[in-house]
Amino acid sequence: MDAYLTSLATFVAINVTLALGLNLITGFCGQVSLGHAAFFGAGAYAAALVTTGGFPFAHGVVAAILAAGLLGLVVGLASLRVREDFLAITTMGAGFLFLGFVRKQDWLGGEFGIPGIQPPFAPRGMAVLAILSAVLVWLAGVAVRRSWMGRIFMAIARDEEAASSIGIDTARFKLAAFLLGTMSAGLAGAVYAHVVQLIVPDAFGFVQSITILAMVVVGGIGSNLGAVLGAVLLTLLPEMFRFVDSYKLLVYGGLLVLVMHLSPDGLVGIGRRLLRTVRR
Amino acid sequence: MFYFELLIAGLVQGAMYAMMALGLTLIYGLLRILHIAHAAVFTLGGYVGVLAANSGLPLAVAAALAVLVAAAAGPLVYGTVYRPLLDKPPYVALIASIGLLIAMEDGFRLLFGPYGLSFAENPWFVTGPDLGGIFLSWVQIALGLAALAAVAGLGLFAVGSRTGVAWRATVDDPEMARSFGVSPERVRLLAFALASALAGLAGFLVGLLNNLIEPGMGNITSYKGLAIVVLGGLGNVPGTLWASLLLGVAESFGSVYLDRILDRDAIAFFILVAVLMWRPQGLARGR
């Protein structure tokens, strides 16, 4: 029972980290990214290569963040060239490209992936690590939100043309958002790799990307709290429905549709409306 | 000979992509919605077709049923899932579409089993006309012809018919179109019906081609379809056809020569990203 909760908490925390990072890109800065799992994967692979090569875990984490950030920079630069409509599809393409390349490289383990990754701590310790990462990214998100950078992000998200017309170098800020978001995905990847101890390309595909996006949107895009709520809910949902294991996906999909209809601004939106009615 | 065979294989694949992409471009051009759930309509066509055929109906009837059911499903999806979300940011409809696809895929699995269904009688996927050394099955020919017909039909429709012109007007400027008496709502419903009919037919033909209908069969084709929509130019019917065929052929050759470097499915997205870096507005002229 205890071990189960520990492992659940670990995965929830990892997903929260991912959702918070994506929220920076998509929610704060208005850039819909359908390829977030690629950065998650880049971080996981980088960390795995480093630690299975004999280096300490901390080095792996740094490598993960750097790798994901670098990839994020490349994709960010690419997405700058593209109009808003196409951004989602471009990021989707970037995700597929990354995976399509990785699964063919023998030095990355190819289809076998990278096995034998040694966790630096026991399961409880890994859970703590995952939670700490989530908290770290949360704090970073809050700090960004409150800072002048955050205000500019919001301006860009609301109306990019207007923002650039008053002299904001929107490109630089969009890149900054990409960088921050992808680096946190890298961190999540490093933790993930050391929890499951075997990483395979399939874990970082398009389905994973849209799952993370769903967490952000269901929680309430643009809101840090929303990202947390969405990640918690969507990670626990399949577990909650274990008693209808065979119908799980049907319910999950149906719920996504339902939530979008009932509350397009997510759980946070429901919360805000409730608070307003309560206050009256 | 070898290269010719690769080309033919690529064109057949391209025809399949075209049927999906044409529908997606209709919808995306009109509503800016990434209709990922289009994959489910494709699969629906496949299931309806195989069930009809296996229950004894002649193949043409099964095909017609597949098309009709799909054509009805499309507007239904629009009405129940997308219409209430039209005034919301695009990612809302996207998530709803994803949810719908996940639910429908699992629904197919629950209803029809996880192993997939095959046609009880299917001589057409392994026999074909004698073309002197080249093998082309009847289904492959049918797929190619269907794609061409779809393109020709849509092209004529867009230019020649009143509704077609109305559609183009609505894509360009809904408000203006409305002021001319065009009902955007009717145009949308029609677009969904047409797009879904194409997808349903494609699903049926592909099901025949592989002799296998599976719950998730539409997924990867749908994702690539979205890439093709961008490549071909929004709402650009001939452009979408060219992009589809180009992609099919690129995959055919690419999977042989780029075998060690890139996964076959990634070729489509490699082309997409490369083209967009060179021409951010896609391959379409103007706009």
Next chain:
Amino acid sequence: MATRRLVTGLLLGAATVLAGAWIPGAGAAESIRIGFHAPLTGFAAGDGKSARLGAELAVEQINAAGGVLGKPLELVTYDDQAKPDQAVPVANKLLGEGIHAAISGSYSGATRAAAAVFQQAKVPYVSAYAIHPDITRTGDYVFRTASMGEVQGRGGAKLIGEILGRKKVVLITLDNDFGQSLARGFKEKAGDFGIEILGEYTYSIKQRQFGSIVASVRRDAPEAIYASGYFFTAGPLVSQLRAGGVRATIVGQEGYDSQNFIDIAKAAAEGVLITTALDRDSDRPEVRTFVEAFEKKAGFPADMVAASTYTAVQVLAHAIERAGGTDGAAVREALAGTRDFPTAIGPITFNALGEIYKPVQVQVVKDGRFRRYAVIDDPVLLAPPAE
């Protein structure tokens, strides 16, 4: 700000409490609980269904015969969607529900991830059909009742090169751990049997159209083709090869081992050979009991996946019987000491690593069903790794 933190905290707390509430308590003290995970939903749901049916059949038969040590067996089943990040919580959940041992009815990625959890908890774990080499290397509590991919590949080389006498071969390899390990084993021993590999072509698991591969094979004009895949890829592949005029002998493996393959490929499947674990024509009672009972229970003919999970349950039950109880260490000892235990997929003996040596069954598709063709019994060639 504080309110938000409080709300988040409360929600997390609520979720935890709910989590505690919906985990059912440990089962009745009189049953022996075996954990079981398989892909019940997702892309691998077909194999998951076969796996579950096979395991359930074994449990039913064992319980009908009086159970194990006088107690009934209970299968605790969860879905892992063939994903490692689902398999880990599932493994932990099973542990929390007081299972005494576990079986994997899933693919390699999920099995390997779960193996780490069970090994750490010192709970005996049997992988029914996942073939990644690292699974048994996880530790001494992990066993495998399937032959590793490399071993089967070597068997394939002997089949083609020596038994069939075909020397010019083309490889068509499914690009995942299953296909690649088979190809690896084949290539390793191909030379020993005089095989010349004219070319190797790979394809992805999502592919159903193989036009470019067919064109390449026609150009190479081989005598035989060694093609790896699952029924949903092999069915289309084989039909397209035959339709394209390729007459070479096609040899597949246990991934083809399902009636679905024949349903898809129809006439094209005739004459296709596969190396597998199940001999449907065997007259051994343990095989017949399985084959006939399975078809009755499931409504379709038995496949390799079902045979493997059925066997895994039997092996585990047998070990618990010999151990005289459900103590983890004792059961592990008993498993390790399994000698020539007769099962539907042959006599089982584990080596030090937890791997088995098994003769390879060669089946051929004849008149729309799999029939026996040959048996490759070569302990030297087919020896699994011992560490």
